[in-house]
Amino acid sequence: MTGKVSVDLSGPAQTMLTTLYCKALDADAERPILGDRFAREAVGRIDFDWDGLKVADRWTPLVTVRTAQYDIWAAEFLAAHPRATVIHLGCGLDSRVFRLDPGPGVRWYDVDYPDVIALREQLYPTRPGYRLVPTSATDPSWLDEIPVDGPVLLLAEGISMYLTEREGxxxxxxxxxxxxxxxxxxxxxxxxxxxxxxxxxxQRQSGSTLHWAVNSPADILGRVSGVRLLAAETFFDTTTFSRTSAGFRVAGRLVRAVPPLRRALQYHRYAFGPVN
Ligand SMILES: C[S@@+](CC[C@H](N)C(=O)[O-])C[C@H]1O[C@@H](n2cnc3c(N)ncnc32)[C@H](O)[C@@H]1O
Structure with missing residues (x-):
């Protein structure tokens, strides 16, 4: 895996370049929130005008706080279910499977548009129990190809907003x-x-459109049957927010005083099936 990889994406698929770049900048920080060396290496391998994204270091927590929180929740799930299936939907170029390095009992599916999966194939190695699924999430057929065998974790980070409510x-x-x-x-x-x-x-840079807004867990509990709420955090309340700089936390205290801003970015976790 040597040489530069070129990229030509637009719309929702392009947004994952910004999240990747945020993780790479964080990895170079003195006190990283996520510390994702895979993101830093991937950015180094892609032939792209990263400066053109105009991402400032100070804004990277908007991505890394979320990713770090889902790493914690996913690790908790895998610790409780060492023989599980993970469906990582809208994976982009996120390296979660390598960061978490799940045990041999886990089957892991990284799912995204074909263009994104083709890029992943050029950047990341494969590993046992790991599959790439090139598809639109809204195509109803891909899920039926994933075997039903033990508990499933559907992890969907940064994708719900690009689906319509009906699709989601x-x-x-x-x-x-x-x-x-x-x-x-x-x-x-x-x-x-x-x-x-x-x-x-x-959204302007990528030419993508946001559709689905969720204002609280009630919006999900009232529409998806059979799920139980395990956790609902906002960006400002989550454990990993405490890893941000002192200045960021002070600014956060001001912003979170306004309820719609406090609830702008929400991280939810639901269980389904038999209660353990
Ligand atoms: C903001 S990026 C997030 C990427 C990654 N989860 C992360 O946090 O770095 C959104 C991702 O969702 C994917 N996506 C959006 N709509 C999709 C759809 N209908 N089917 C498959 N992937 C989709 C995009 O291609 C992109 O990789």
């Missing part, structure tokens, strides 16, 4: 109905973020 709810319900037991770990934007999308650089 149908997808979650399909996972619950097909696999019968497991967890959904998924983040959402609230109405404020979706409504103000024209002001957001990430």
């Amino acid at each position: 709810v149908a997808l979650l319900q399909h996972v619950v109905d097909r696999f019968g037991t497991g967890e959904l770990q998924i983040d959402f934007y609230n109405w404020l973020v979706v409504r103000s999308q024209k002001t957001q650089k990430l």
